[in-house]
Amino acid sequence: MASSATIRSEIYDREERKQQYQAHIRGLNAYERHKKFLKDYVRFYGKDKPTEVKLPVKTDHDTLREGYRFIRSEEDDLNPSWEQRLVKRYYDKLFKEYCIADMSRYKTGQMGLRWRTEKEVMSGKGQFMCGSKQCHEIEGLLNLQVNFSYHEAGEHKQALVKLVTCERFIRSEEDDLNPSWEQRLVKRYYDKLFKEYCIADMSRYKTGQMGLRWRTEKEVMSGKGQFMCGSKQCHEIEGLLNLQVNFSYHEAGEHKQALVKLVTCERCAEKLYYKRRKDAERSESKEKKRQKRKRNRSSSEDDIEEEERRKGKKNKSKLEGCEREGKDDENFDEFMEGMFPGKGDN
Numbered sequence: 001m002a003s004s005a006t007i008r009s010e011i012y013d014r015e016e017r018k019q020q021y022q023a024h025i026r027g028l029n030a031y032e033r034h035k036k037f038l039k040d041y042v043r044f045y046g047k048d049k050p051t052e053v054k055l056p057v058k059t060d061h062d063t064l065r066e067g068y069r070f071i072r073s074e075e076d077d078l079n080p081s082w083e084q085r086l087v088k089r090y091y092d093k094l095f096k097e098y099c100i101a102d103m104s105r106y107k108t109g110q111m112g113l114r115w116r117t118e119k120e121v122m123s124g125k126g127q128f129m130c131g132s133k134q135c136h137e138i139e140g141l142l143n144l145q146v147n148f149s150y151h152e153a154g155e156h157k158q159a160l161v162k163l164v165t166c167e168r169f170i171r172s173e174e175d176d177l178n179p180s181w182e183q184r185l186v187k188r189y190y191d192k193l194f195k196e197y198c199i200a201d202m203s204r205y206k207t208g209q210m211g212l213r214w215r216t217e218k219e220v221m222s223g224k225g226q227f228m229c230g231s232k233q234c235h236e237i238e239g240l241l242n243l244q245v246n247f248s249y250h251e252a253g254e255h256k257q258a259l260v261k262l263v264t265c266e267r268c269a270e271k272l273y274y275k276r277r278k279d280a281e282r283s284e285s286k287e288k289k290r291q292k293r294k295r296n297r298s299s300s301e302d303d304i305e306e307e308e309r310r311k312g313k314k315n316k317s318k319l320e321g322c323e324r325e326g327k328d329d330e331n332f333d334e335f336m337e338g339m340f341p342g343k344g345d346n
């Protein structure tokens with residue numbers, strides 16, 4: 001059994017080795033560190049280990065010694081040093097971090113992806129050398145993130161993985177992905193349409209309830225909710241009003257809120273105020289005044305804000321402010337001006 005002094009000195013040695021190791025690798029760049037880690041990986045967990053154990057003739061003494069060594073190395077594995085754990089962590093990570101791409105059919109937009117083999121991990125292929133299967137470029141490499149679907153243990157998995165490529169690949173990819181200014185303008189407009197106008201379910205308007213949802217692609221394409229009344233069942237295209245409504249919705253597990261546009265015909269707009277009007281009619285004039293004051297103060301969800309109608313101008317400038325914050329260095333908005341009318345612009 002080890003004395004407490006021995007244990008203490010072992011802990012001290014371990015700590016000192018760790019600090020030396022840290023000091024050493026801190027001064028290395030990524031590639032140097034990679035080489036060091038992999039060299040050490042082989043040293044710590046090397047493949048030549050099993051062959052060492054092979055002994056042609058065993059004496060009792062050998063067996064005893066081997067058993068002892070076996071226990072020792074098992075112990076080492078179960079109690080690895082900080083350096084060993086660091087190196088192992090790095091090595092394991094490498095297999096599920098970078099991938100290799102088969103870009104032979106890149107012009108059709110198809111690209112095959114796979115994890116790296118051990119040989120590739122060791123050589124740095126796909127990490128310090130272009131990850132395109134046939135390419136050996138090591139200069140001017142770029143780190144991309146790609147969505148990789150793969151099968152593992154009978155399961156379908158998806159991961160965002162790193163793909164390192166030389167600039168030559170990027171440029172050719174870019175050619176495919178590099179739409180003209182007009183294309184981008186049109187795309188910007190199209191994307192915007194999905195989060196601009198909404199469709200309202202007014203079937204329960206008598207209870208004051210209204211369901212809202214974004215438009216489907218079909219509705220975006222047909223202009224439903226934009227050039228035709230946004231009430232689900234209505235097809236009116238004349239005398240449309242542009243309203244702004246507060247829309248609460250869920251997206252990617254998050255609760256979101258937005259001020260969106262709701263286009264309605266005059267008849268449907270009446271429905272929006274139906275309950276309020278009825279309530280108001282029923283109450284006494286004094287009560288009515290009190291309610292109105294209260295309504296002006298509160299901001300209810302999923303409902304038309306009469307007060308916001310009055311403040312239309314204010315809301316509009318707020319929206320414009322948001323858009324300016326977004327990236328628009330290509331003056332897209334200038335060319336989409338008036339395509340997303342606010343209230344009153346109708």
Ligand SMILES: [Zn+2]
Nearest residue numbers: 130132135166
């Ligand atoms: Zn390349």
Ligand SMILES: [Zn+2]
Nearest residue numbers: 229234265268
């Ligand atoms: Zn309508």
